[in-house]
Amino acid sequence: MSEVIVVTSGKGGVGKTTTTANVGTGLAQLNKKVVLIDTDIGLRNLDVVMGLENRIVYNLVDVVEGNCRIKQALIKDKKYPNLFLLPSAQTRDKTSVNPEQMKKLVDELREEFDYILLDCPAGIEQGFQNAIAGADRALIVTTPEVSAIRDADRIIGLLEAHEIKKVELIVNRLRMDMVKRGDMMSIEDVQEILAIDLIGAVPDDEQIVISTNQGEPLVGSHDSLAGQAYENICHRILGEEVPLLDLESKGGVWTKFVGLFKKN
């Protein structure tokens, strides 16, 4: 059974693309057949974060307009043969595709893949409408800032109106030191406002910046708390019960323990 998941936030710059790249790669590591679709037409960057920019020949708009077959536009990942990317077009805009076409495209991909992840553009205009058209499930990415949360709240309302029932929350870029000082909202604060299920919390981690720049998602990396957090989110997407990471042990005992375990 395949599932179509849209990664969305309303506000820009909160980590939708990074989340899509890491969750997609993480699901592929768990032996699922996964395709990532960049729906941000005109401002594509999922291909950059995945390190696949140099392999693009055809894109989403080419597929929709019938210039190529879906298979021709899908790019196989460098590391995982069961992970694919359908890149967005850079020279077009959001109106090049409509929600019906997206739904048809996604339904075709359902036959082939276990998970279809849609990286949604910021905003609530046509790009957003396109991205959610065929989705069964949504991951809402927000940072613990009031502006991001206000936008996430609006997005959740719109998703509910579109009858997307499974809507889960990722709180990104948490800084536990600031939460402790009372200068940043805690996970509980965010959850109380948005009132939806939490599927993961990702700490602010400079490793993410490094991995993004290198075009290598760091999910599953045991040197990084963010990498572990993304791995846990993937397990939870599969329906497994995984306790929340202790975000305060910054590369502490637990990491070393896992490191030992790996060697054996």
Add this chain to the structure above:
Amino acid sequence: MSQPVILKSNRYGINLILDEDMPFEQLEEAILDKFRESEKFFKNASIAISFEGRALSREEELSILDLIAKNTSIHVICVVDQDEMREQLYKEKIDNYYQNVADNTGEFYKGTLRSGQVLKCDTSIVIIGDVNPGAKIIAKGNIVILGSLKGNAYAGAAGDETCFVTALDMDPVQIKIGNVIGRSADRGPWESIRNRKRTMDPQIALVSDGNILIEPITKGLLNSI
């Protein structure tokens, strides 16, 4: 007179101008025709009515009202006498009628109202859930929120300043009752999150001396509403 019956409408109802000389039975036929023509326009409307141009007996008046009730979906709330036929009077009657409706009946809404969502209601409303910042409720009657009010609420939207807003957790951006607006204190959004109460503290917002007053709900206060 070219037409035996002329139907004039104003904001609150209709004015029937009747031929003075035509036999009553014939006149009734003409009235019926007139209403059938405009049936779509007046569909299910609640209006006030007045008669002009002809002195009607009590029986004749009742007969015409009966005709309207039987043959159309118009709901006549009152008949306004020719002598004091004033739009003002119509307005009072109609507003009172709607006010009674707003006071005595209400609707339920279950779920969280999120940013960008607007809920409008012609009566009073009970919301089971939170009203988040950026969301708005507009009701002609009272607003009762079984949850947090963190957005905007507008009670007595028809202008009634005796309406109220209650919430289990009262932290609104703005409350408007009738024509009176109250806004939250000038503090950042973070402040209200950090200082939020962990316990429910039901409060009520009322108009007092032209200002919005928010205070805890007490038994005495409820009795005085």
